[in-house]
């Protein structure tokens with residue numbers, strides 16, 4: 001079986017160091033296994049569209065020397081790697097889920113849903129949709145569709161729990177009663193992250209999903225969706241959170257999080273990759289200096305840690321200084337200019 005991985009950012013206009021860490025780990029594992037790395041643009045949130053964000057992202061990866069085997073190329077060749085170009089595929093599969101009774105139309109207004117959430121939270125109950133629209137009949141649905149806006153939700157299975165295996169955390173289980181009937185298709189007709197993500201992981205034959213820990217709570221929903229279609233889910237690896245030195249989640253407030261800012265400040269590309277590789281992964285020896293080529297050989301999934309990784313700017317600067325010391329004087333002059 002050939003290994004296929006993907007980096008699947010939503011184009012936000014800049015590359016977060018956490019995003020680079022995800023992309024880099026996927027890249028290294030693809031290199032190590034002779035697999036393929038795919039760049040997939042998850043741009044289904046129409047409210048957050050940013051002009052030129054993808055070209056900018058591709059340029060940043062070029063500066064870092066991270067190459068994708070498949071993905072959109074610059075100057076407008078979007079190919080099949082933009083989710084916004086794949087609505088026909090999502091529409092086909094949502095129709096299947098509605099037919100099989102695993103998804104349903106929901107016409108509830110935002111006001112009603114807000115009220116519901118408020119009540120549940122006051123009663124300290126699990127906040128989730130109450131399935132008011134689950135049993136509408138076809139006639140009612142057709143009538144409502146003419147005049148009301150709607151979303152499509154998944155009907156979470158009746159099984160007691162969903163169990164899945166995470167390559168870093170081991171076996172995990174979540175009770176189905178704690179999982180909300182997730183919206184799969186939004187009011188504007190675009191799929192949500194969850195739906196587009198699993199349809200694409202299946203169609204792009206992704207074998208391993210390596211992504212940030214913040215996506216761990218979404219994974220049971222993804223497993224349920226894979227089960228609905230009778231597809232095998234990929235292997236999951238949720239990478240540890242990146243933390244500020246005070247152990248809070250890494251945020252802009254405590255320093256730069258955009259890779260572009262470090263490049264602009266004159267950090268050497270390879271030093272950036274070297275430092276970012278150490279965020280949640282550790283080498284087999286005490287040596288922490290790794291060129292990209294060396295990382296490609298040394299990287300191993302087994303040495304990814306569970307606990308959060310502190311982004312330590314002092315250490316980053318120190319690693320960068322080691323690279324600067326080893327660059328010949330002409331290159332330093334060029335870079336300085």
Ligand code: GLU
Pocket residue numbers: 008009010042193197210211212215
């Ligand atoms: N689009 C998600 C993101 O912005 C991708 C998460 C995933 O890899 O499943 O990070």
